[in-house]
Amino acid sequence: MAKIIVVTSGKGGVGKTTTSAAIGTGLAQRGNKTVIIDFDVGLRNLDLIMGCERRVVYDFVNVLQGEASLTQALIKDKRTDNLFILPASQTRDKDALTQEGVQKTLDELAQTFEYIICDSPAGIEKGAQMALYFADQAIIVTNPEVSSVRDSDRILGILQSKSLRAETGGEPVQEHLLLTRYNPTRVAAGEMLSVEDVEDILAIPLLGVIPESESVLKASNQGTPVILDEDAEAGQAYDDAVERLLGNEKPHRFLDVKKTSFFKRLLGGKT
Amino acid sequence: MVGFIFLEIKATVTDPLFQIKGTSLTVVVLELYNYSPSDFLSQLTDKVQAAAHFFEQSPVLINLEKLVSDIQAADLLNLVDQCRQLRLQPVAIRGSHDQFGAMVEQTGLALLPETRSKDRPLETNPVTDKTPEATDGADKSAIDTTNTGSNGTPDNEPAPAAVEAGAEEITTSQDQTTQIISRQIRSGQQVYSAADLIIIGNVNEGAEVLAQGNIHIYGTLRGRALAGVQGNTKARIFCQQLSAELIAIAGNFLPSEAIHQQNYPDPVQVYRNGENLEISAY
Ligand SMILES: Nc1ncnc2c1ncn2[C@@H]1O[C@H](COP(=O)(O)OP(=O)(O)OP(=O)(O)O)[C@@H](O)[C@H]1O
Numbered sequence: 362m363a364k365i366i367v368v369t370s371g372k373g374g375v376g377k378t379t380t381s382a383a384i385g386t387g388l389a390q391r392g393n394k395t396v397i398i399d400f401d402v403g404l405r406n407l408d409l410i411m412g413c414e415r416r417v418v419y420d421f422v423n424v425l426q427g428e429a430s431l432t433q434a435l436i437k438d439k440r441t442d443n444l445f446i447l448p449a450s451q452t453r454d455k456d457a458l459t460q461e462g463v464q465k466t467l468d469e470l471a472q473t474f475e476y477i478i479c480d481s482p483a484g485i486e487k488g489a490q491m492a493l494y495f496a497d498q499a500i501i502v503t504n505p506e507v508s509s510v511r512d513s514d515r516i517l518g519i520l521q522s523k524s525l526r527a528e529t530g531g532e533p534v535q536e537h538l539l540l541t542r543y544n545p546t547r548v549a550a551g552e553m554l555s556v557e558d559v560e561d562i563l564a565i566p567l568l569g570v571i572p573e574s575e576s577v578l579k580a581s582n583q584g585t586p587v588i589l590d591e592d593a594e595a596g597q598a599y600d601d602a603v604e605r606l607l608g609n610e611k612p613h614r615f616l617d618v619k620k621t622s623f624f625k626r627l628l629g630g631k632t
Numbered sequence: 633m634v635g636f637i638f639l640e641i642k643a644t645v646t647d648p649l650f651q652i653k654g655t656s657l658t659v660v661v662l663e664l665y666n667y668s669p670s671d672f673l674s675q676l677t678d679k680v681q682a683a684a685h686f687f688e689q690s691p692v693l694i695n696l697e698k699l700v701s702d703i704q705a706a707d708l709l710n711l712v713d714q715c716r717q718l719r720l721q722p723v724a725i726r727g728s729h730d731q732f733g734a735m736v737e738q739t740g741l742a743l744l745p746e747t748r749s750k751d752r753p754l755e756t757n758p759v760t761d762k763t764p765e766a767t768d769g770a771d772k773s774a775i776d777t778t779n780t781g782s783n784g785t786p787d788n789e790p791a792p793a794a795v796e797a798g799a800e801e802i803t804t805s806q807d808q809t810t811q812i813i814s815r816q817i818r819s820g821q822q823v824y825s826a827a828d829l830i831i832i833g834n835v836n837e838g839a840e841v842l843a844q845g846n847i848h849i850y851g852t853l854r855g856r857a858l859a860g861v862q863g864n865t866k867a868r869i870f871c872q873q874l875s876a877e878l879i880a881i882a883g884n885f886l887p888s889e890a891i892h893q894q895n896y897p898d899p900v901q902v903y904r905n906g907e908n909l910e911i912s913a914y
């Protein structure tokens with residue numbers, strides 16, 4: 362059975378697309394046939410981060426409106442086997458997303474793919490609701506600051522009341538907290554919320570903590586998912602998150618300010 | 633709370649000069665039944681004096697849906713003016729566009745469409761206050777706080793899951809028995825109990841829990857909790873940690889600023905002592 366995973370946040374610019382690209386790549390690297398769908402109709406971003414923008418011919422909306430088949434619109438990733446991208450259109454507006462259309466596309470994808478990653482647009486309106494509606498799992502991308510946490514809380518409320526699983530009384534959507542752009546120095550200085558603060562408020566299981574890192578920007582400028590950068594801490598942290606998503610235990614890393622945490626890290630990190 | 637759609641406008645080429653966002657806003661609702669200039673002013677003055685801090689500069693929504701007699705444009709202008717005299721800030725008027733549209737335009741305030749929802753009366757001075765039903769049907773105006781979302785719930789039926797984009801999830805129970813909820817109440821969610829309310833979990837910032845009776849929170853209260861909303865001054869709020877945006881018992885309020893000024897050990901209870909809200913250990 363294909364697993365549909367939405368990557369969502371409420372707040373914009375927190376790292377959803379970066380995360381979708383990294384997690385999708387990580388799952389595919391491990392031999393799972395994976396497709397990443399860009400639900401951010403009108404803003405098209407995923408193809409840039411995946412470095413396939415020049416190969417976009419048809420997009421998600423073309424498929425929804427019957428102007429192209431899925432096979433025509435899916436872009437096969439050049440670097441990673443088993444990985445496909447369904448880009449969003451830059452021109453059409455979000456009204457093109459209909460529940461029936463999305464369902465039909467997801468059903469069709471579910472026949473060949475093991476993982477369907479839905480990169481949600483920001484906000485809590487229609488586009489975001491459409492991206493999360495059919496999800497089996499949700500990765501809640503949160504930055505360690507108050508407004509992001511609050512928006513994540515809001516989107517969790519929507520998942521719990523307006524997803525298909527909620528509406529039909531099925532098993533609840535499985536929730537994962539992914540804290541991104543985490544800067545231990547600023548946390549120590551009290552300028553950012555700590556992992557514990559965020560966990561305390563959102564009260565959902567922690568999938569991973571991705572450190573704030575230059576390498577993310579570098580990677581997205583090059584059109585390479587950061588998870589492929591094995592030297593980057595952010596890449597390693599995403600790799601750990603993928604392991605956890607697959608049910609494997611991994612100690613959390615990069616949580617502490619480097620100097621003081623040397624021994625802790627030597628001993629395998631905390632928690 | 634206003635279920636504004638969360639919009640973001642992004643510039644793609646130049647740096648964005650601004651961002652448009654939605655927000656939640658709780659307003660005081662002035663529900664008008666009849667209008668006569670002098671009685672209105674005196675009744676409103678009483679209300680405002682009873683809870684001066686609560687009303688100070690409060691945004692006010694004037695609701696004309698319950699109006700039983702006609703109102704003229706001049707009356708409406710006068711009414712808005714009187715609100716301002718008392719340092720309230722009328723921001724919008726709710727009522728039918730056909731009936732009031734032209735009139736509201738003259739006031740310069742926003743016109744909000746009609747709702748089917750029944751706003752909860754929230755008496756600001758319940759001990760001495762006459763309820764609207766108890767008066768003789770002359771000039772009456774009840775002041776409620778309400779959520780201005782368009783997805784309010786009729787009092788006598790269970791809340792359907794909100795369907796509109798950005799709308800809140802609202803859980804209401806009209807059972808006369810304690811309602812127990814074993815989950816976290818998240819931002820944008822609201823729970824109402826016609827009796828006591830027990831929450832096993834946190835009440836997060838942006839969430840609101842209301843009960844006609846007591847509220848027990850086995851967790852941290854970061855959002856809003858209003859107990860005794862129908863005027864029961866004996867109602868109490870209990871929580872393991874208090875870091876609320878607002879607490880209220882039978883219409884008397886403490887906003888977060890006032891709560892944070894006080895020192896108290898956790899866990900706490902909140903109760904009425906005359907017109908004051910006391911926070912103490914239990
Ligand atoms: N861990 C990180 N460290 C540093 N920068 C990051 C990190 N994660 C994301 N960013 C940067 O933040 C910006 C926004 O990232 P991204 O596009 O993934 O967010 P998004 O949530 O998809 O945004 P939108 O809401 O616009 O879709 C990008 O410039 C990205 O490079």
Ligand SMILES: [Mg+2]
Nearest residue numbers: 377378401406
């Ligand atoms: Mg994005």
